[in-house]
Amino acid sequence: MIQVQQVNHTFLIGKKGKEKKVPVLKGLSFEVKQGEIVAIVGKSGSGKSTLLHTIAGFMSPEQGSITVNGQETANLNETERAVFRLNNFGFIFQNFQLMPGLTAFENVELPLKLKGISPKKRKESVEQMMDKVGLTEVGDHYPNELSGGQQQRVSIARALITNPPILFADEPTGSLDSETEQDILLLIQNLNQTLGVTFVMITHDEEVASIAHRTFKMRDGELVKGDAL
Amino acid sequence: MLFKDQVDFVRQHIKKNKLRVFMTILAATMGCAFLIVLASIGFGIQDTMRKEILQDQAITEVEVYPNENEELNLEEIKSVPYIGAIVQRTSMDVMTSFHLEDRSIQGNLLLTDMQEEEQSNLKLSEGRLPQNESEIVVGYHFAQNLWTDAERAKVVEEEADLPKGYEKSIIGKTVTLSLQPYDSEDAFSEQWEFTVVGVVDIPARDWIIDQSILMDKLWLSKLKGTYEENAEQIPENFTYTTTKIYTDSLEHVKSVTKDLKDMGYNVYSVSEQLEQIDVFFMAFKIGLIFVGTIAVLISSIGIFNTMTMAVTERTREIGVMKAIGASPKLIQRLFLMESAWIGIIGTVLAVIISYAVSYLANWILPMVVGTSLGEDGLQDLSITFSLIPWQLVVLASTISIGVAMISGWRPARKATKIDVIQALRQEL
Ligand SMILES: Nc1ncnc2c1ncn2[C@@H]1O[C@H](COP(=O)(O)OP(=O)(O)OP(=O)(O)O)[C@@H](O)[C@H]1O
Ligand SMILES: [Mg+2]
Numbered sequence: 001m002i003q004v005q006q007v008n009h010t011f012l013i014g015k016k017g018k019e020k021k022v023p024v025l026k027g028l029s030f031e032v033k034q035g036e037i038v039a040i041v042g043k044s045g046s047g048k049s050t051l052l053h054t055i056a057g058f059m060s061p062e063q064g065s066i067t068v069n070g071q072e073t074a075n076l077n078e079t080e081r082a083v084f085r086l087n088n089f090g091f092i093f094q095n096f097q098l099m100p101g102l103t104a105f106e107n108v109e110l111p112l113k114l115k116g117i118s119p120k121k122r123k124e125s126v127e128q129m130m131d132k133v134g135l136t137e138v139g140d141h142y143p144n145e146l147s148g149g150q151q152q153r154v155s156i157a158r159a160l161i162t163n164p165p166i167l168f169a170d171e172p173t174g175s176l177d178s179e180t181e182q183d184i185l186l187l188i189q190n191l192n193q194t195l196g197v198t199f200v201m202i203t204h205d206e207e208v209a210s211i212a213h214r215t216f217k218m219r220d221g222e223l224v225k226g227d228a229l
Numbered sequence: 230m231l232f233k234d235q236v237d238f239v240r241q242h243i244k245k246n247k248l249r250v251f252m253t254i255l256a257a258t259m260g261c262a263f264l265i266v267l268a269s270i271g272f273g274i275q276d277t278m279r280k281e282i283l284q285d286q287a288i289t290e291v292e293v294y295p296n297e298n299e300e301l302n303l304e305e306i307k308s309v310p311y312i313g314a315i316v317q318r319t320s321m322d323v324m325t326s327f328h329l330e331d332r333s334i335q336g337n338l339l340l341t342d343m344q345e346e347e348q349s350n351l352k353l354s355e356g357r358l359p360q361n362e363s364e365i366v367v368g369y370h371f372a373q374n375l376w377t378d379a380e381r382a383k384v385v386e387e388e389a390d391l392p393k394g395y396e397k398s399i400i401g402k403t404v405t406l407s408l409q410p411y412d413s414e415d416a417f418s419e420q421w422e423f424t425v426v427g428v429v430d431i432p433a434r435d436w437i438i439d440q441s442i443l444m445d446k447l448w449l450s451k452l453k454g455t456y457e458e459n460a461e462q463i464p465e466n467f468t469y470t471t472t473k474i475y476t477d478s479l480e481h482v483k484s485v486t487k488d489l490k491d492m493g494y495n496v497y498s499v500s501e502q503l504e505q506i507d508v509f510f511m512a513f514k515i516g517l518i519f520v521g522t523i524a525v526l527i528s529s530i531g532i533f534n535t536m537t538m539a540v541t542e543r544t545r546e547i548g549v550m551k552a553i554g555a556s557p558k559l560i561q562r563l564f565l566m567e568s569a570w571i572g573i574i575g576t577v578l579a580v581i582i583s584y585a586v587s588y589l590a591n592w593i594l595p596m597v598v599g600t601s602l603g604e605d606g607l608q609d610l611s612i613t614f615s616l617i618p619w620q621l622v623v624l625a626s627t628i629s630i631g632v633a634m635i636s637g638w639r640p641a642r643k644a645t646k647i648d649v650i651q652a653l654r655q656e657l
Contacts, residue, residue, distance in 0.1 A: 058552065058649040079556040086554025097549045097653060101245055111553050113234045158553070 001166060001198050002032040007054060007064030009221075024050045025061060026221040034165070037192055037199040039209040042218030048202045049170055051218070055200070056089060056168055057081045069165060086114055090159030092201075094171035096151040098143040098158075104150070105130065105139040108157045115162065125161065133157045133187065149180035156187065160197070167191075169201035173208055185211050230559055239566045242539065250571065253535040257575025258582065260528030261629040264521030265583035265617060266590075268625070271514035273591070273616040275506065280613075282502050284433050289313070291474040291485055291498040301472055301494065309488045311481035312474055314348035316341060319449060319470045323456060324409040326416065327442065329402055332375040332395055336367070337441040338406075340449045349475040356400045356427030362447050365404075366427040368439030372399040399425050408452060410460050417459045421448075518624070525629050528575075529636040536568050536640035540647075547644050548652020557645035564644050568637020572630040579629065580622055587615040 009025040024047040032038050040048050054061045057073050066073050069088055076084055091097075098107045108129060112122045130136050133153045143151055152172065159167055172188070173181040189211050191197050201208070209215050217224050230238075243250050295301045306315060318339040325338040343359050351358070351366075359365060373394035376384070380392040402425050409416035423444070432439050449468070457463050476485045482500040489496045540547070547560060594614045 053650055056552075079558055082551065082554050082556035082559075084554075085552070089554075091552055093653065097545070097552075099546055099549065101241055101546075110550075113238075114230055114550075114553070114555050114559070116231050116234075118231070 001034040001036075001069060002055060002200070003065075003067040004031070004051075004055065005029050005065050005067075007051075007061045007066065009050060009054065009059075009061045009063075024221050025054070025064075028064070028221070028223060030216060030223060032198060032200060034198055035192065035196045036214065037188070037212045038201070039212035039215045040200070040202045040218060041204070041209055041215060044204075046218040047221040048218055052168055052170055052200065052202055056091070057085060086111065086162065088164055088166055090162065090164040090167040090197075092152070092155050092159050092167065092169035092172045094174045096143070096148075096155045098151060098154055100143055103140045103142055104135055104146060104154045107143070107154050108135075108161055111158060111162045129157045129161050147180075148176050149183060152176060152180075152184055153187070156184070160191065160195075163195070164197070166198045166200065169199065171203060172201055173203070173205060178207075181205070181207070230555075235559075235563060235566060238563055239570060242543075242567060243570065246539070249535055249538070253531045253571050254575045254578070256528040256531040257525075257571055257629065257633060258578040260525040261576050261579030261625055262582045262586070263524040264518065264628065265579060265621060265625045266586050266615065267521045268514055268517045268621055269583065269587050269615040269617045271510060271517045272618055272621060273587075273613040275510040275514070276616045277613045278506055278510075279503060282499060282506070288479050288499050289476045289482060291476065291482060291489065291496060293472045293474060293489055294495040294497075296493065296495065302492075305492060306474065306489065309474075309485055311477045311485055313477050314345045314475045316345045316349050316473045316475065317446075317470050318443075318473075319446065319468050321449075321452065321456075322411070322464050322467050322469070323452075324411060324416075325442070326407050326409065327371075327375075328405040328407070329375055329395060329399075331377050333378075334371065334375045334440060336371060339441050339443050340446040341443055342446055343443075346443065349473070352430035353427045354430045355398075356425075359426055359443075359445060362445040363423055364426045365423045366429060366443040367399065367425055368429050368441040369431045370438045370440050371428070371442065372396075374438070374440050375399075399428065401425065408456060410456070410464075413460070417455060419455050419459075518628075521625070522628055522632075525632050529632045532568055532571055532633050533636040533640065535571070536564060536637045537643070539567065540564065540640045540644045543644075544647055544652050545655040547647045548649045548655070551647065551649050552653065561641045561645045564641035565634060565637055568641070569630060569634050571637075572633025575633070576626045576629045580626070583617055587617050590615045 007025050007028045008023070011022045011024055012019040013022050014020045028051065040051065042048050050059075053059050055066055055068065055073075057076070060074060068084075071084065073081065073084070098104075099110065102110065105126060109122050109126045112125065117125075127136075130139055133156060135150065135153055135157065138146060138150055141150075143154070146154065156172075169188075173184055176184065185208060188199060188201075192199060199212075201212075203209055293301060293306065303315065306312070318341045320337065320339055324335055327334050327336050347358055353366065354369060356366070375395040376392050384391065403422050404425060406421045406423060407416040408419075429439060429441075429443070453463070453467065456467070474485065474489070476482050479499075482498050486496050486498045486500050550560060551557070591612075591614055595612055
C-alpha cells in the first residue's frame with residue numbers, strides 16, 4: 001500500500017545567512033501493507049510528523065521516493081495531489097482541525113462536497129457515518145459545542161466519509177482522557193477489521209501503540225526497531 | 230465541488246463577517262455610484278444640447294453655399310441620392326413694404342418655388358400654400374407687426390407695450406407691396422397687390438420673429454425690372470440666394486452632407502453640428518469616466534484589505550481544506566467569488582442609487598438654478614443634467630466588478646500558496 005524508499009530530508013533553520021542544516025529524515029525505507037495498523041513512535045523531535053507529512057504529500061522530501069497505492073507522489077502536481085488526497089487519504093489530527101463555522105454534520109459532509117457529490121447522496125452517507133461513530137444526536141452542534149471526544153469522532157467521521165483506503169493520524173488521542181481514548185481506539189480497530197482500512201498513526205502512547213500490528217520506532221530521523229523493510 | 234456548494238460556502242463566510250463585508254460593499258458602492266453619476270452629467274448635457282439643436286431647425290435640412298464667385302450646379306446636386314427637395318429662397322437688396330389698410334410692415338421678401346416648398350414639408354399654422362403667383366404666404370409674426378404710422382412712432386418714442394398689430398385674420402386679405410431703394414427717400418410709384426393665403430408655423434425658438442413673405446419666384450424678374458427702370462443703377466449683388474436641401478429622412482442627412490462636401494460646396498447641416506458636439510462630448514465623457522474610475526480604484530483598496538484579512542484569518546481553515554483534498558484552483562475560485570460578490574452587490578446598489586440621484590438632480594437642480602436666476606421660465610426648459618444610458622451602466626459595472634476581482638486576485642493567490650503544515654500548526 002505504501003512504499004517508502006531512501007527518504008532523506010534536511011531542514012534549514014535559523015537566521016538567514018547563518019542557516020544550520022538539520023537532517024530530519026535519514027534514508028528511511030519501509031512498507032505498509034493493506035489493512036495494517038502501523039504505529040510510529042519515538043521521542044519528540046525525532047521526525048515522526050515530518051515523515052507523515054511527506055507520505056501525505058504536504059511536503060516533498062529532498063530525496064527518495066514514496067509510492068502510495070501504486071502512485072509515485074513526487075510525479076503529481078499540486079492539483080493532482082489534492083485530488084489524490086481526496087480519493088485516497090483520510091486525516092485525523094491531534095487537535096481535530098474542524099471548521100469552526102460548520103456544524104458537526106457539515107464538517108463530516110465537507111469532503112463529499114469537495115468531491116462534488118449531490119446533496120441527497122451526501123445526506124444519506126453522512127447520516128450513516130454519524131450513526132457509526134455515535135454522533136447522531138449532536139449533528140447540528142458547532143465544534144465549540146462539542147466535547148473533545150466528540151470532536152475527535154467528528155474528525156474521524158470526516159476522515160472516513162469518502163471511504164479512503166488509507167488513514168493517517170497524528171496523535172489521534174493526544175488531547176483526550178484515557179476513557180475517551182479507549183473509545184476512539186476501539187472505533188479505529190473496528191473500522192480496520194470491518195472495512196480493511198490501512199492506518200498509519202503517530203503516538204506517544206504505549207496503549208495506542210498496542211493496537212498496532214507493527215510499531216516503527218524513530219530516533220533522530222532513523223528507524224531503530226520494528227519490521228523495517 | 231458543485232457550484233451551488235461553492236456559493237453556499239462563500240455566503241457562509243460573508244455572513245460571519247457581516248459588518249466588515251458591509252463596509253467594503255459600501256465603499257465599492259460609493260466608488261461605482263460616483264463613477265456613474267459623474268459620467269451621467271456628460272451624457273445629460275450632451276443629450277440636452279442635441280435636443281436643442283434638433284429643435285432648432287428642420288432636422289432634415291442641409292444648407293449649401295457655393296464657393297466665392299461660383300454658382301451651385303443644381304443639376305449635379307439633384308443627382309445626390311435621398312434628396313427630397315431643393316428650396317432656393319432669394320431676397321433682394323431693397324426695402325419691401327407691405328400695406329394693409331392704414332397699416333404697413335417692412336417684411337423680409339423671399340422669392341421661392343412653391344412646389345419645392347411644398348415638397349420640403351413647409352408647415353403652416355393657418356391657410357394653405359399659394360396656388361398662383363398673386364397669392365403669398367406670410368411669416369407667423371407678420372400680422373402682429375403690421376403697425377400704423379402712429380403706433381410705430383409711439384414705439385420709437387417711449388418704451389410702451391408693443392402694439393398688437395393687425396388682430397383680425399389675415400387670411401384672404403389683400404396686401405400691397407411697394408419697393409424703395411435703401412438710399413432713396415421715396416418708394417417707387419408702382420405697386421402690386423397680393424392675397425395672403427397662408428401663415429407659416431410658429432418658429433422653433435420663441436425669440437425668433439418671423440415677418441417674412443414667401444412669394445413665387447416669377448416675381449423676381451418683374452421686381453428687378455422695376456428697380457432697373459426707376460433707379461439710376463442696380464446695386465451689385467442685388468439678389469442673394471440661400472439654398473436649403475431637404476433629405477428624405479434624418480438618417481440620410483449625413484450621407485447627403487458628405488456627398489455635397491465632396492462636390493466642393495460649403496455645407497452646413499444638423500449632422501455636422503451633432504458630429505462636432507459628439508466628438509467634444511466623447512472626450513468630455515472619457516475624462517469624467519477616468520476620474521470616476523479613480524474613485525472605483527480607491528474603493529478597491531477596501532476590497533483588497535478585506536480579502537487579505539479574510540485569507541489571513543482563515544489560514545488554518547484553508548490549510549485543513551487543502552489537507553483533506555481541496556485543490557488550489559478551488560480555493561482561489563472561492564475567494565475570487567467572494568470579492569466578485571462584493572463587487573456585484575456594490576455595483577447593483579450603485580446603479581440603483583445612481584438612478585435615484587440622477588432623477589433627483591434633474592428634478593431639483595432646475596428649480597435651484599431657476600430660483601437663483603430669479604426666473605421661473607427655466608423650469609419649463611427641459612434641461613437634462615444627468616442621464617444614465619444602459620451603455621454607461623454596462624461600462625461602469627464592468628469597471629467596478631472587474632476592479633473588484635482584480636483586487637481580490639492577489640489575496641486569492643495568497644490563499645492558494647498557504648502551506649498546509651504551517652497552517653495546521655496555527656493555534657485554534
Ligand atoms: N518547518 C520546519 N523548519 C525547520 N525545522 C523543522 C520544521 N519542521 C520540523 N522541523 C524540525 O524537524 C525535527 C523533527 O520535527 P517533527 O515535527 O517531525 O518531530 P516529531 O517527531 O513529530 O515531534 P513531536 O513528537 O514533538 O511532534 C525537529 O527537530 C524540528 O525542529
Ligand atoms: Mg509531531
